Amino acid sequence: MKRNRVRVPLVLGSVLITLLFCTTAISVLYTPYNPTVMVIANRFSPPSAQHLFGTDQYGRDIFSRVMAGGRASLAIGLIAVFSGMLFGVVLGSIAGYFGGRWDEILMRIADGLYSFPAFLLALLAVTIWGPGQGTAMVAIAIANVPIFMRIVRANFLSLRQTTFIEAARAMGATDGRIIRKHLLPNTLPPLIVQITVSFAAAILAEASLSYLGVGVQPPEPSWGRMLREAQSFATHAPWTVMFPGLAIALTVLGFNLIGDGLQDSC
Amino acid sequence: MDTDPVLLEVRNLVKHFPITRGMVFSQQIGAVMAVDGISFTLRAGETLGLVGESGCGKSTTARLILGLIRATAGQILFAGRDILTLSKAEMLKVRRDIQIIFQDPYASLNPRMTVQDIIAEPLEIHQLAKGIQKEQRVRELLDVVGLNSYHGRRYPREFSGGQRQRIGIARALAVKPKLLVCDEPVSALDVSIQAQVVNLLQDLQAEFGLAYLFIAHDLSVVKHIANRVAVMYLGRIVELSSKEDVYQNPSHPYTKALLSAIPIPDPAHKRKRIVLKGDVPSPIHPPMGCRFHTRCPQLMDVCKTLDPKWHPINPGHEVACHLFVTNG
Secondary structure, three states: OHHHHHHHHHHHHHHHHHHHHHHHHHHHHOOOOOOOOOOHHHOOOOOOOOOOOOEOOOOOEHHHHHHHHHHHHHHHHHHHHHHHHHHHHHHHHHHHHHOHHHHHHHHHHHHHHHHOOHHHHHHHHHHHHOOOHHHHHHHHHHHHHHHHHHHHHHHHHHHOOOHHHHHHHHHOOOHHHHHHHHHHHHHHHHHHHHHHHHHHHHHHHHHHHHHOOOOOOOOOOOHHHHHHHHHHHOOOOOHHHHHHHHHHHHHHHHHHHHHHHHHHHO | OOOOOEEEEEEEEEEEEEEEEOOOOOEEEEEEEEEEEEEEEEEOOOEEEEEOOOOOOHHHHHHHHOOOOOOOEEEEEEOOEEHHHOOHHHHHHHHHHEEEEOOOOOOOOOOOOOHHHHHHHHHHHOOOOOHHHHHHHHHHHHHHOOOOHHHHHOOHHHOOHHHHHHHHHHHHHOOOOOEEEEEOOOOOOOHHHHHHHHHHHHHHHHHHOOEEEEEEOOHHHHHHHOOEEEEEEOOEEEEEEEHHHHHHOOOOHHHHHHHHOOOOOOOOOOOOOOOOOOOOOOOOOOOOOOOOOOOOOOOOHHHHOOOOOEEEEEOOEEEEOHHHHHHO
């Protein structure tokens, strides 16, 4: 019985995220309408058989735009989280394995980054590099580095005391081998959970940044961008904000469900 | 056995773990004298039992010999060379000859590796075998320790304690070592399994001519496997003798107390159990004079001030105790 309870969120989350990945992949080849072509005569048409999610203020098909908008969210999420993780894992490994002075220096920098609000960091990045998809990616990646550093370091510190690490040393294993073959594989479960959590956060962050107008730039569709453009019409054409909002909510929910499910079963 | 070449010679080995206070301007305020000047030799193919209670420095001695921690002072001569002065590359070569079996068979195997990867790891590190050759050797090793080759694809969690200890032994044997340090290899196992593992170790010794440094906290296990026995107390060796002598003619009061603690499976047999009073003193502040004097039933005045020297009892049997001054 316990097993079933653990599986439900995991399955539900996986279904949501698989669906998202599929529609996004399809959007590259096919969308019902061109997501950037405006048909002014057809503005604000409510959801119907022709336009499943209705059209926006320029007469663009919202269903096609939601499909295509997933591309920006996923691309930013994937690249930002994985590059943040890469740096975080490398730096966290150094701090956790070698300890001493390196640990002190690296973790103080991580603490500094961590205590600095991620959103301010992103806005700072915008003032330096200008608004755009790349800037959002870099900012989200940087915000993720200290999170992964802490996880890796904490796990290494406790694993370092174990007998099987001592056994590897007694065999003559090099530091690199001990980190790759023994420490990192045993740190994988918490890392995977953090990836899902970070992914959810990255998609929210992308949406927020695009909403503020410093993320994805028009005419490229993005969920956050769509919310921003539609906010003044939310009362008389609610479908313009409802569907991109729903897309964000379901994606974040999906990743969080996977994270929760994995955490319970790891 | 006495004619076999000396494989390992430990001379005045010392390990003090510093106790520091303060983070930035840390200063040493004391030291845990875990190992405080021990010496012994081990010949090729021989088993030396190292016995003492918890915290007396047995495991520290094992870790020193394996180069897992740095010695404070002293020498460890392996095949005539002091391994404490070797470079990293030279030490790597020596590691092939000295392997270890750990006490806890649950903690000493990486839970994320399959058994065959665990056993193959020393082969990879020392670049001894690759590909099919490596697989072959792993199967051989599994067979040697009494496991099946299909066990190789499983994970450690699927095995019992005794089987895990066999995996640990196979891993240690992979590089064909000359010396195997056994750090209480059976004390975490059920009594019925202990005998199996001890017998396996004895068979392997006969087959491969291994030398064992066999660490244990009681004298009964050592009785089965050791040729000679060293009794350790609070960082020092107090008695060193052949196995026969130590059981028939225990000389140091501490050895006598340890021996009297072995249960005898005979209800008719009456014997005097020597129960030591008090606890083991802290290795941070070991007692002056003889380290055992605070608990010794045969305490003399001289014990409180003077460190006892080694006194021969028989050939190959020595004791560090003031009771035997007249003999020497």
